Amino acid sequence: MSGIGERIRNGQLWKSIFRVGIPSDRRSRLQVILHNFFLHLHPTRVARSGLKMTYTFCLGGISAFLFILLTITGVFLMFYYVPEVGRAYSDMKDIGFVVPFGRVMRALHRWAAHGMVITVILHMLRVALTGSYKPPREFNWVIGVSLLVLTLLLSFTGYLLPWDQLAFWAITVGTNMAAAVPVAGHDGPFHEVAGVAVDNDVRYALLGGIEVGPNALIRFYVLHCVALPLIAVVLMGVHFWRVRKDGGISRPL
Amino acid sequence: MGREVTTHDSNPIPPDEVPLRQRIVFALSSLALLAAFAAWIADEVRPEWARHYLAARALLSEGAGAPGSEGVPTIVPQVYVPELEAVDRCIACHAGIGHAGAAGARAPLGDHPGPMLQLHEQAEIGCTACHDGQGRATTTQAAHGEVAHWEAPLLRGTLVQASCARCHNPATVPRAPALRRGTEIMARRACFGCHVMPGEGVRGAVGPDLSFVASRTSSPWLFAWLKSPAKVLAVPRMADFLLSDQEAADIVAYLETFAPGHPLEDSGFDPSSASDDALDALYDKGASIYRVSRCISCHAVNGTGGTVGVDHGRIGNKLGLSALVAWIEHPERFHPGTRMPLFRLAREERIAVAFYLSEEMKDPDFETLLDSAGKELERLRPAADPERGRKRMHALGCFGCHKLQGQQQTQPVGADLSLFGEKPVERLPFAPDWQGHRTREAWTRAKLKDPRSGSDALLMPRFDLPEEDLEALLVAVLSLTRRAPPGKRADDPVDPAQPRYPAGRTGELMRELRCLTCHAFDGEGAAFAPDLGAEGSRVKLPWLRDFLREPYEIRPTLVMRMPRFYLQDSEIDTLAGYLHLARVRDGLPRVDGAPERGEALYSEHRCAGCHILGTHGGAVGPNLSEVGSRLEPSWMAWQLLHPGLARATEPQLARTDAEAADIAAFLSTLLARKPSDGGGERAEGRGGSASEGGGSPLEGEAAAGGSR
Numbered sequence: 006m007s008g009i010g011e012r013i014r015n016g017q018l019w020k021s022i023f024r025v026g027i028p029s030d031r032r033s034r035l036q037v038i039l040h041n042f043f044l045h046l047h048p049t050r051v052a053r054s055g056l057k058m059t060y061t062f063c064l065g066g067i068s069a070f071l072f073i074l075l076t077i078t079g080v081f082l083m084f085y086y087v088p089e090v091g092r093a094y095s096d097m098k099d100i101g102f103v104v105p106f107g108r109v110m111r112a113l114h115r116w117a118a119h120g121m122v123i124t125v126i127l128h129m130l131r132v133a134l135t136g137s138y139k140p141p142r143e144f145n146w147v148i149g150v151s152l153l154v155l156t157l158l159l160s161f162t163g164y165l166l167p168w169d170q171l172a173f174w175a176i177t178v179g180t181n182m183a184a185a186v187p188v189a190g191h192d193g194p195f196h197e198v199a200g201v202a203v204d205n206d207v208r209y210a211l212l213g214g215i216e217v218g219p220n221a222l223i224r225f226y227v228l229h230c231v232a233l234p235l236i237a238v239v240l241m242g243v244h245f246w247r248v249r250k251d252g253g254i255s256r257p258l
Numbered sequence: 259m260g261r262e263v264t265t266h267d268s269n270p271i272p273p274d275e276v277p278l279r280q281r282i283v284f285a286l287s288s289l290a291l292l293a294a295f296a297a298w299i300a301d302e303v304r305p306e307w308a309r310h311y312l313a314a315r316a317l318l319s320e321g322a323g324a325p326g327s328e329g330v331p332t333i334v335p336q337v338y339v340p341e342l343e344a345v346d347r348c349i350a351c352h353a354g355i356g357h358a359g360a361a362g363a364r365a366p367l368g369d370h371p372g373p374m375l376q377l378h379e380q381a382e383i384g385c386t387a388c389h390d391g392q393g394r395a396t397t398t399q400a401a402h403g404e405v406a407h408w409e410a411p412l413l414r415g416t417l418v419q420a421s422c423a424r425c426h427n428p429a430t431v432p433r434a435p436a437l438r439r440g441t442e443i444m445a446r447r448a449c450f451g452c453h454v455m456p457g458e459g460v461r462g463a464v465g466p467d468l469s470f471v472a473s474r475t476s477s478p479w480l481f482a483w484l485k486s487p488a489k490v491l492a493v494p495r496m497a498d499f500l501l502s503d504q505e506a507a508d509i510v511a512y513l514e515t516f517a518p519g520h521p522l523e524d525s526g527f528d529p530s531s532a533s534d535d536a537l538d539a540l541y542d543k544g545a546s547i548y549r550v551s552r553c554i555s556c557h558a559v560n561g562t563g564g565t566v567g568v569d570h571g572r573i574g575n576k577l578g579l580s581a582l583v584a585w586i587e588h589p590e591r592f593h594p595g596t597r598m599p600l601f602r603l604a605r606e607e608r609i610a611v612a613f614y615l616s617e618e619m620k621d622p623d624f625e626t627l628l629d630s631a632g633k634e635l636e637r638l639r640p641a642a643d644p645e646r647g648r649k650r651m652h653a654l655g656c657f658g659c660h661k662l663q664g665q666q667q668t669q670p671v672g673a674d675l676s677l678f679g680e681k682p683v684e685r686l687p688f689a690p691d692w693q694g695h696r697t698r699e700a701w702t703r704a705k706l707k708d709p710r711s712g713s714d715a716l717l718m719p720r721f722d723l724p725e726e727d728l729e730a731l732l733v734a735v736l737s738l739t740r741r742a743p744p745g746k747r748a749d750d751p752v753d754p755a756q757p758r759y760p761a762g763r764t765g766e767l768m769r770e771l772r773c774l775t776c777h778a779f780d781g782e783g784a785a786f787a788p789d790l791g792a793e794g795s796r797v798k799l800p801w802l803r804d805f806l807r808e809p810y811e812i813r814p815t816l817v818m819r820m821p822r823f824y825l826q827d828s829e830i831d832t833l834a835g836y837l838h839l840a841r842v843r844d845g846l847p848r849v850d851g852a853p854e855r856g857e858a859l860y861s862e863h864r865c866a867g868c869h870i871l872g873t874h875g876g877a878v879g880p881n882l883s884e885v886g887s888r889l890e891p892s893w894m895a896w897q898l899l900h901p902g903l904a905r906a907t908e909p910q911l912a913r914t915d916a917e918a919a920d921i922a923a924f925l926s927t928l929l930a931r932k933p934s935d936g937g938g939e940r941a942e943g944r945g946g947s948a949s950e951g952g953g954s955p956l957e958g959e960a961a962a963g964g965s966r
Contacts, residue, residue, distance in 0.1 A: 095345065095394060102347070102396045103334045109298050170407070 046245045048253045055256040060135070064128035065248075068156075069241065071121040078114040079230065082107075086166070088226035090219045093168035118160055125156045137255040145247040148240055155237045162229035165222060176217050176225070184208035304330065307350035307396050311335070314353030314367045318360060334396055337384040341743055346384040346393035348401065356380065374433075383746065388421045389413055409682055416733055417699060420679060423737035425748045430785045440734025443727055446495060446565060451658035452672035452718070455738060461667060463595025464659035465496065470592050472510075472517035474581040478632035480510050488722055489627070490576075491569045492561035496659075497719035500710065505650055507638035512647030516663060525583040527609045537613070544614025547607055552821035555786075556598070556775075559619070566597055566775060566786075574620030575628065582612035594661055597775040602824040654717055671717060678702075679739035687712070703732055758782060764836040771823055779841065787819060789905055792843035796893045802834045812880045812888075846892040849919045849926075856924025863911040863921075871928070879908060887930040895922035 013019055015026045023041060028034035038049045054060075085104050086096045100107040129149060132138055138146035165176045184190040184206060188199050191206040203215055213220030248254060308330040336347040354360025354367045361369040378388075386393040390410040395401040403411035413420060419434040428434075428441040448464040449455060471480065479490075484506040487494035501509070529537060556564040560571035577585070584591075586608045589598040603611070648665070651657065655671030679698075686701045689712030694700060704711070706728055709718035723731060741747060759765040759774065768774070773790075774783035780791035793802070807830055809820035825833070860866070868878035875882075885894070897904035898912040898921055912918040 091343070095343075098392075098394045099345075102394055102400075106298075106302055109302075 046242075046249065048249045051253065052256055055254045057257065060257055061255055062127070062131060064124050064131055068121055068124045068128055069245075071117045071124065072237070072241070074117045075114060075121065076234065078110045078117065079234075081110045082114055083230060088166065088222050090168065090222060093166065093222060097167045097169075118163060121156055122160050125153050129153055132255070135255055142247075142251045145244060145251055148244045148247065152237060152240050152244060155233055155240065159229060159233050159237070162225040162233065165217070165225040166229065168222065173217055176221065180208045180211050180217070180221075183211055305396060306398065307334065307347070310351040310366055311353045314357075314360060314363075317354065317363055317367055318357055336393075337380060339382065339384045339387070341746060342384065342387055344384040344386055344393055346386050347396055348385040348389075348391070348393060350396060351398070351401070372433075377433075386410075387424070387742070387746075389418055390421065409680065411697065413736075416729060417736060420733045420737035421739075423734075424739060424742045425746055427748075427781070428734065428737055431748075434733075436730040436733045437737055439727065440730035440732070440737075442565075443723070443731050444734045447497065447721055448495070448659050449672075449675070452655045452670055454670050454672075454674040455676050455678075460595055461658050461670070462661050463593075466593040466660065467591075468513060468656075468660045468662040469516045470520045470522070472513045472515075473520050473522045474584075474592065475576050476628070476632075477510050477514060478628045478635055479576050480513060481506055481635045482628060482631040484509055485631070490572065490624075492571060493558060493565070493569055495568065497721045499654055499719040501650075503634065503638055504641065505647075507635055507642040508644065508647030509651060510635060510647070511639070511642035512644040512651065515644050519663070522580055522584055525580040525609060525612065527579065527583075527613075529579070529613065540610050540613050541617060543607070544610035544612070545618070547603070547611050548614055550822045551601060551611075552819055555819040555821065570615065570619050572619065572621045572624050574616040574618070575624045577616070579609075579612050579616050582615055583608050586611060597772050599772040599775070599821070599823065600770040601821075602826065602829075654719075675735065675738055677739060679736045689713075699732070699736065702735055703728070706731055706735070760836065760840070764832050767829060767832055776819065790837060790841055792841060792893075794838040794840065794842040795846055795890060797888055798890060799834060799838045801888045802837060803830050806830045806833055843896075846890075846896045847915060847919065849891040849895045849922050851895070851916065851919030851921070851923035853920070853924040853927050856920035856922070859912075859917055859921050860924055865911075865921075868908070882925060883928060884930040886926040886928040889925070891922045891926040894925055895919050898922065 011027065020026060023037070025033060025036050025040055028037050035049045038044045038047055082100065085100050085107065087093065097111075100111050102108075104110075132146065132149065161176075161179060164179075165172045181192070184192045184203075186207060187193045188195045189201060189207040190196060191201050191203045191208070196202075196206065203209070209215060211221070211224065212218070213224050311330065334347050335350045335353070336345055337349060338345050349355055352366045352368075354363055355370045356375065357369055359369075360367055361371075363369070374388075384393065385391075389412055391403040391412040392400055392405075392408055392410075395403075399405055400408075416436045419437040422428065422431045422434040422437055423441075426434075428437050429445075431437060451461060451464050483490050483496075484499070484501055485503070486498055487496045488498060532540070553570070554563040556566035558564060558569045558571070561569065563570075573582075586601065586603065589596045589600065651662075652665070652667070653671070655667060656662075657665050657667035658670060681698065683696055683698055683701075686696075686698065688696055688701060705718075706721070706723070709720055710716045721731075758779075759769045776784050776786035778784055778789045778791070781789065783789075797805075805820075806823075806825060809822060860871075865871075865882075866875040868876040870877060870881040871883055893904075895912075895915075895918040897906055897908075898918040899910070899915065901908045901910050912921060
């Protein structure tokens with residue numbers, strides 16, 4: 006058996022993909038990691054103490070896993086959902102009632118979204134409590150905060166898409182809060198300094214208008230499905246890479 | 259593996275070091291996850307609706323016409339109606355619908371009961387257009403809309419009639435008796451006096467003008483009425499405002515302040531100075547006019563009779579002779595929105611009717627009740643404050659229905675009901691101690707039964723409706739929803755309280771006679787009496803003139819309702835001329851048939867089953883013995899071909915234009931014995947005999963029959 010495995014892993018097909026054969030020593034094992042696009046985010050070595058579950062609770066890992074799950078189920082939902090005012094709600098209902106496996110896909114997407122918000126926040130809490138933001142990890146903390154904001158924005162933009170009363174009013178309230186920020190919101194302090202009015206403030210930019218309507222729906226859809234995930238993927242790449250560069254996974258000193 | 263590698267992989271955690279408890283937890287949660295996935299996949303492969311679908315197919319395969327192919331279809335059966343944005347998957351479970359073989363099967367497999375699917379194409383309106391519920395859903399509870407936040411749950415039982423109003427006129431739609439009754443109650447009890455609701459009447463013109471009320475009737479009567487209308491009249495129109503004694507006394511005191519400014523002129527007739535014989539004659543004359551004028555078509559007497567006007571039982575206790583005479587002379591003066599015609603009665607005739615009413619419609623027992631009400635009122639009078647009464651009347655919204663000099667309701671006191679049937683359940687003010695389900699239906703039923711429960715601030719009066727009427731009113735209130743898109747509507751409701759009369763002198767005359775209290779023009783008006791929209795094309799002018807002069811019974815099974823108005827010849831000319839020239843229908847066929855063939859067809863189609871001709875025939879349809887003098891042949895031919903368009907109930911039996919023309923030609927030969935030219939005096943005598951049972955028309959028919 007091991008002979009066949011060895012033949013495959015030393016064969017040309019294997020090598021064309023993974024570029025190196027079976028690692029036989031510490032150096033060649035390092036090469037495997039370094040020479041593979043997917044694996045090179047991974048540290049070549051993990052300290053034994055880094056495997057201790059109760060130190061990190063794998064919160065970052067769970068967040069990343071949920072992000073992948075959300076991407077897969079989200080793509081599935083995009084096949085059936087049309088972000089048009091007249092259709093959005095019924096499409097959401099149809100996904101639940103008639104699309105094969107649609108109910109479970111939507112449920113997974115919804116629960117995973119809630120879960121990701123929770124795990125990302127807990128992740129940040131853990132990083133703060135273990136002091137893992139300290140140099141040399143101070144830049145990764147900043148990236149992490151950006152990812153937290155992105156997670157919340159993804160959750161917020163996705164909330165509008167079912168286009169029901171809950172969605173409508175939640176987004177109305179949420180964007181009115183945006184309208185109350187200083188300078189950039191027409192309801193906030195110092196807005197007159199920047200000449201910000203109801204039709205050119207940050208809420209207007211979010212909604213594409215002064216109230217939740219078709220423009221808001223398409224904006225939130227595009228942000229939710231394209232813009233925000235793209236930025237999140239890039240930042241997550243940097244985040245993971247920096248974890249490795251800054252000394253690997255946090256562990257008890 | 260090299261030795262070096264082994265060195266670096268030293269001290270891996272051996273499997274047997276994982277505690278047993280953790281391993282069991284892991285195993286069990288994995289199994290639970292597996293089971294959940296299995297259940298989910300099973301549900302996807304064989305959903306709930308598919309079980310019903312297969313059961314229906316098994317049921318129908320014993321007969322003919324099983325739906326669909328073997329196995330579960332990959333697409334959920336549904337009805338899609340783009341105009342209504344309806345996707346109704348009800349037929350996935352209710353799979354027997356549309357299959358006669360499933361009639362009577364247990365729910366949900368049975369066919370749709372009744373003839374509704376023959377009257378409404380399922381492919382055109384779907385299911386939820388009438389039944390509500392959540393059409394897209396494929397599980398029972400969700401589909402019935404009996405889940406949180408679904409605003410239109412399944413309309414069960416009679417409630418489904420509420421949705422007829424989305425496309426039909428709720429006052430006239432057939433097969434929705436509860437909706438019709440409820441709509442009638444809603445209009446009669448004048449809900450619009452307090453509530454904003456669609457197309458219903460004029461505020462301030464529902465009840466009589468209160469400026470006159472204190473001079474027309476007595477203060478004790480007013481007090482008794484305000485305290486409890488149901489104790490005064492068998493079927494009062496006004497609701498019980500649950501006033502305290504002091505509130506009622508305040509309002510009476512306030513109304514009394516208007517009496518000096520609105521005096522009533524004396525009738526000039528004093529019964530005590532007349533002889534008994536003269537009074538008997540007067541009484542008989544009044545009784546006869548009361549009958550011929552068909553007063554009971556509109557007025558009930560102690561609960562039996564019409565529902566348009568006020569109940570006449572105890573009218574003698576309310577109004578004196580002078581007040582009655584003044585009312586008959588000009589009802590609109592005392593009641594701006596009255597639906598009562600202005601009868602062309604002479605002064606003596608008015609006195610006769612008033613005398614008859616004040617004698618006949620007086621309840622001696624009620625007088626004792628009025629006496630005690632009077633004593634009670636006197637006791638309260640010292641503390642009564644007119645200004646307090648005025649304020650209370652404003653608070654209760656009295657001027658939503660009544661006019662009173664100088665007072666006006668600035669805004670409706672009640673809630674806006676225009677889309678009540680869609681009002682979210684969350685916005686209904688349930689009482690804090692509410693028991694049971696919170697549904698629109700339950701809240702509305704409780705509100706109609708006991709309008710003031712839950713809060714002392716509530717002002718809605720109590721209507722004391724019998725259980726049956728309450729359910730009907732519930733249906734009507736829930737029917738206040740958005741209307742279907744124009745292409746899907748059958749007919750639009752029209753406002754019975756604001757009929758549009760034609761312009762000019764004719765319109766003025768018709769308004770005085772209140773023609774549209776009973777009739778309609780092309781659906782606009784009331785539905786008590788035939789629609790006059792195409793009367794000019796329907797009937798012959800001489801007949802119309804005779805009928806206006808002396809109405810008689812046309813349909814033996816219906817109660818005759820058309821009053822005799824005592825019109826002058828010039829007025830008859832105006833009315834008949836208007837109907838003849840203006841109320842016509844274009845495109846009626848020119849009739850050129852053979853009467854002999856028509857006569858044969860008459861017996862072939864068994865017309866005599868419903869119509870009397872000569873001495874025999876059924877009494878369902880109108881008597882046809884003189885129909886040639888009454889109806890235009892072209893109308894008869896058209897109606898035979900299109901009974902529905904002609905608003906007739908008869909079945910469509912004539913198959914071709916030629917058949918219809920032949921029958922019309924035959925019917926046109928059936929003339930009255932003395933063909934009338936519409937001249938004044940001669941017809942007066944003839945009409946009298948016709949109204950008394952029609953000896954002469956039958957003789958005339960016998961002559962026609964002899965000529966066969």
